[in-house]
Amino acid sequence: MTPVDPAPAPPPGTDPRTPPSAAAGARPATPEELLPDELLAAFRERAAGYDRENRFFDEDFADLVRIGYPLMLVPREHGGLGFGLQQAAAAQRRLAAAAPATALGINMHHVLVGVGHTLRLRGDARAGGIFEAAAAGEIFAFGISEAGNDAVLFDAQTVAAPDPDGYRVTGTKIFTSLSPVWTRLIVHARDDTDPEAPLVFGFVHRDEPGIEVLDDWDTMGMRASQSRTTVLSAVRLPADRVLTRTPAGPNPDPVVWGIFGCFELLLAAVYTGIADRAVELAAETARTRRSRAGNGPYSDDADIRWQIAEAAILRDGVELQLRQLTADVDALGSADAPDHGPRWFLHFSGVKHRATGTARRVVDLAMRASGGAQYSRGRELERLYRDVLAGIYHPSDSESVHAAVAKALLGPVGG
Incomplete structure (x- = not known):
């Protein structure tokens, strides 16, 4: 086997090892400020090309580095943006609605910086090394x-x-x-x-x-x-x-806890972002498509209205769970910290399981409500339909989620 060289240089004009202007000057305080609509539009426009050419999101990555996106969860005193996990999840959801694969890729960096975030909330000194590396421009992977x-x-x-x-x-x-x-x-x-x-x-x-x-x-x-x-x-x-x-097996080690929790919650955010976009596209399409039989827009058709409403209702349920559990994590070390005990792991995997399953159902409903044209290659909903299927394979999969919940309720098999 041939050793790889260090990571390739980013596109001209950027350097992930140089702290971005966002860290040195005025820093965005909200996901909307960090990811303005015009930047998301550029990401969405590139996404189809990346998918078609099966290539890495180089230009998106350069833009994310430029705005300080890899430093979302790095505290301000370490040169970062100082977001909590709830804000980071909201930003990932926003990014995923424009470019799911870009959001999924950068997600893995955020998982590891998120471990630092949870360690810091616990008063664990190991967080410092993670923050220092991220602030120096290192990019983490899983x-x-x-x-x-x-x-x-x-x-x-x-x-x-x-x-x-x-x-x-x-x-x-x-x-x-x-x-x-x-x-x-x-x-x-x-x-x-x-x-x-x-x-x-x-x-x-x-x-x-x-x-x-x-x-x-x-x-x-x-x-x-x-x-x-x-x-x-x-x-x-x-x-x-x-x-x-x-030890092997589930355990409450703070690093393992942080990896598991941040992975599941930020992953749930990505797939909820896909659901957000699917609902939006379905509504836009219904308003512009016309029914010959009904002599009006499909947005007036009762069946179409039900399908889109059902998609939005499903999406909203996951959104509320995600907001609450990320807020619970952000409360670690405070007087408001919830005591979920061993149920933390069940909550983390449960939200991921529901978010990925719900997103698949939402995209399916959006496809049904939007007509056969969306089945053609190059349509955004067709790409979302393929992207959302990856949620089946991320841990925790549905089998392990159900096994863990069954063990909590019924005890071990044969026990």
Whole structure:
């Protein structure tokens, strides 16, 4: 295997390692200020081309870096925008309504900065290193998923071999979003020399020897995310880049808790953004299409009105759940912090499960309400229909969600 070079340079005129003007001067205070309508229009216009050409969202990425988007969850004292998780989810929802694959790709960076956010709320000093790296322009990616590992975060096939300086990590990670540009990859791997806490979580750097990023992303949807396979061959993971060690299986370790929670909630935000756009497109189409039989716009047709209303009702239910649970996370460490206890994990996975399932149903209703023209390649709803299907495959999948809830209610099988 041939080691990869450091992440390719961004488009001319940008440098992700240079703190953006947003960090140095006036900083946007809301998702709407950070992502104005005219910028979202540019993202939406590019999305079709990225999908058609199966290429990374280079221009979108340059714009996101320019406005300080990777620094949303970095506190202001560290040079960031100081958003909470609720604001970050709202911004991701807004971005996903314009460019779902762009939102899904950058989501993985926000998950790791979000871990820093939750650690900071708990008073955990490990947050500082994450914020410092993000403020310096490092781009985080998610190296957790492995083919055949249905335990996902709670076990690993990748091996962490002890080394005098820390570990050497060997294994294959799949669905590594931001593959063309990431500089820091969170990985988990097993060190079975410690049976009490065999799982090692830490960051590998892109410029370390032994990293190969395959050019193997050619999927039905979410094509611009370029979530390629990453092969690790005895890659150095020094002790000072290890975030935590944990037992296998679900556990309340703050790093694992933060990864799980931020991943599920921000993912739910992306798919809720797709639902937002599907409802909007369905309404726009109904107002412009005319019925020959009804001699008027389809917006007057009772069946069409019911389908679009049903889509909006479904979307609204997930929106309220997402707002509440992100607010609950933002309240960590305060007098208002809720005590969900072990149900935190069920809440996180439940919202993700409902958001992705609801988004698929909403897009389906929008397609039904908008006529056969939307089935043609190049139509925005046709692309959303393909993009939204990716929600089936993100952890936690429906099987694991139902198994976890059943265990909470009924106890373990045979117990």
